[in-house]
Amino acid sequence: MSKLPKPENLASSIDHRPPRKPWMDTKPEFRPGTYSYPAKPKVLENMGFPFPREWSPTDEDWKLPENWQEIVHNAFKDRLSKYRSLKVFMDICVRCGACADKCHYFIGSGDPKNMPVLRAELLRSIYRNDFTTFGKLLGRFGGARKLTEDVIKEWFYYFYQCTECRRCSLFCPYGIDTAEITMMGRELLHELGLSINWVMEPISNCFHVGNHLGIPPHTFKDIIDFMCDDIEEITGIRIEVPLNKKGAEVLFVTPSGDYFADPGTYTFMGYLMLFHEIGLDYTMSTYASEGGNFGLFNSYEAMKRLNAKIYAEAKRLGVKWILGGECGHMWRVVHQYMDTLNGPADFLEVPRNPITGTVFHNARSTKMVHVVEFTSDLIKHGALNLDPSRNDHLIVTHHDSCNPSRALGLFEEPRYILRHVCNHFYDMPDQTIREQTFCCGSGAGLNNDEFMEMRMRGGMPRAQAVKYVHKKYGVNTLTCICAIDRAALPTLMDYWVPEVQVAGIHELVANALVMRGEKEREVNLRGEPLPGKEG
Numbered sequence: 001m002s003k004l005p006k007p008e009n010l011a012s013s014i015d016h017r018p019p020r021k022p023w024m025d026t027k028p029e030f031r032p033g034t035y036s037y038p039a040k041p042k043v044l045e046n047m048g049f050p051f052p053r054e055w056s057p058t059d060e061d062w063k064l065p066e067n068w069q070e071i072v073h074n075a076f077k078d079r080l081s082k083y084r085s086l087k088v089f090m091d092i093c094v095r096c097g098a099c100a101d102k103c104h105y106f107i108g109s110g111d112p113k114n115m116p117v118l119r120a121e122l123l124r125s126i127y128r129n130d131f132t133t134f135g136k137l138l139g140r141f142g143g144a145r146k147l148t149e150d151v152i153k154e155w156f157y158y159f160y161q162c163t164e165c166r167r168c169s170l171f172c173p174y175g176i177d178t179a180e181i182t183m184m185g186r187e188l189l190h191e192l193g194l195s196i197n198w199v200m201e202p203i204s205n206c207f208h209v210g211n212h213l214g215i216p217p218h219t220f221k222d223i224i225d226f227m228c229d230d231i232e233e234i235t236g237i238r239i240e241v242p243l244n245k246k247g248a249e250v251l252f253v254t255p256s257g258d259y260f261a262d263p264g265t266y267t268f269m270g271y272l273m274l275f276h277e278i279g280l281d282y283t284m285s286t287y288a289s290e291g292g293n294f295g296l297f298n299s300y301e302a303m304k305r306l307n308a309k310i311y312a313e314a315k316r317l318g319v320k321w322i323l324g325g326e327c328g329h330m331w332r333v334v335h336q337y338m339d340t341l342n343g344p345a346d347f348l349e350v351p352r353n354p355i356t357g358t359v360f361h362n363a364r365s366t367k368m369v370h371v372v373e374f375t376s377d378l379i380k381h382g383a384l385n386l387d388p389s390r391n392d393h394l395i396v397t398h399h400d401s402c403n404p405s406r407a408l409g410l411f412e413e414p415r416y417i418l419r420h421v422c423n424h425f426y427d428m429p430d431q432t433i434r435e436q437t438f439c440c441g442s443g444a445g446l447n448n449d450e451f452m453e454m455r456m457r458g459g460m461p462r463a464q465a466v467k468y469v470h471k472k473y474g475v476n477t478l479t480c481i482c483a484i485d486r487a488a489l490p491t492l493m494d495y496w497v498p499e500v501q502v503a504g505i506h507e508l509v510a511n512a513l514v515m516r517g518e519k520e521r522e523v524n525l526r527g528e529p530l531p532g533k534e535g
Ligand code: SF4
Pocket: 102, 103, 104, 105, 114, 115, 116, 119, 161, 162, 163, 164, 165, 166, 167, 168, 169, 178, 179, 182, 439
């Protein structure tokens, strides 16, 4: 891992003054800490993806295939004909600049090519040159340029410095979605075998084993058994977790980050305790043991292949509907793309909460409900016995994870739950939450160690808003409903606001949940004394 500057040095190094040279005349500097490592050849081979080879971004020669320009041109043409949005986004930008200062990477780096408008120009300039008469005639004067190896290098650098968070799109008067442009840029690079390992290895693991981390079925079961041991020690209640149970009503799918590392594991324990308490007839699958979908960060083809597994398992197990855990991009895939990727899932039923009778009409097409929708419905119907004072040592704020909030609209449900499971909740400033939420800086496959400096830069606006409520209200806990956030935010907090810990919502739910037959609880899910039990 590259050496990370101290926070004060990093902050003082940001320079937002306009650059001296025109943007077409500058090249990216592949400095440690600012780029992600390429996909290993074996990983690409495993998936049958094009041009596996050893290469490094710092090499002069990226070993591109002989006809690489033709490949990119044809792939671009194909996407322009398939996706009308791409064609529109290429044509309608008026370069008003409303999006320019809205990207967390621009705010944290000062690099003008991290302005969404300029990030899109990296692709648009080639579009103009290759596909418009105007661009062909006017060339550089008309914002067009030829596709060169330097352009490819620039694409790789900047399309892997975008977390596809869509914050910029909120401010664009034309609704241009730069995340979609980044996705297309990454697809075109993928056609040349240029992708990053932190995206491709999880895709390969998920496709072949069942989850991004490559955890095999027997280990998955062992992990769950260990968690059930911990739950028994804390509550005195032994929980059985159904795996691959045919004929269950609900298939529960959650990201592997939730059962692999803290603090996600506490969230996972929270789901298990909740489902046990309400007597939910559910099963997990050892084959669809991943809710996340890193295909979103590579190509439609990869996204489709991973998404299909969840629905294939739902069919094989004969469930009625699917419940999803606290995941971020799973919901972007399910709600924005699932229907045209693999849907509609007509063989499933419209989800209905068996405890409250609520029918989730919003999920009538995908047949998949987010667990915060499910739990807030339980609370609203008085189905849970909750003691929020068990979380009295926590002063909480909530990070709206980009995908389930901006893409899916889950703004109220997490806050509704939090207000019932803890007594001290404070929102961050309005312009940093809900639709306008700031990204953790590590999404879209960029949560890797080698990219740490850019992660800390990109996460800085989020961290500053947390710091604000920490100073004003004494906030010590940041909740989120996304597994990438639960993995990325602790590092970000340690760097910028070390007094604040990170938790999933269902960790707090389970701490507050008074279960039938439980022993008097002394500690929370982290094994820390509950308020009043410190002695
Ligand atoms: S999608 Fe997010 S990361 Fe990408 S350019 Fe827009 S604001 Fe920046």
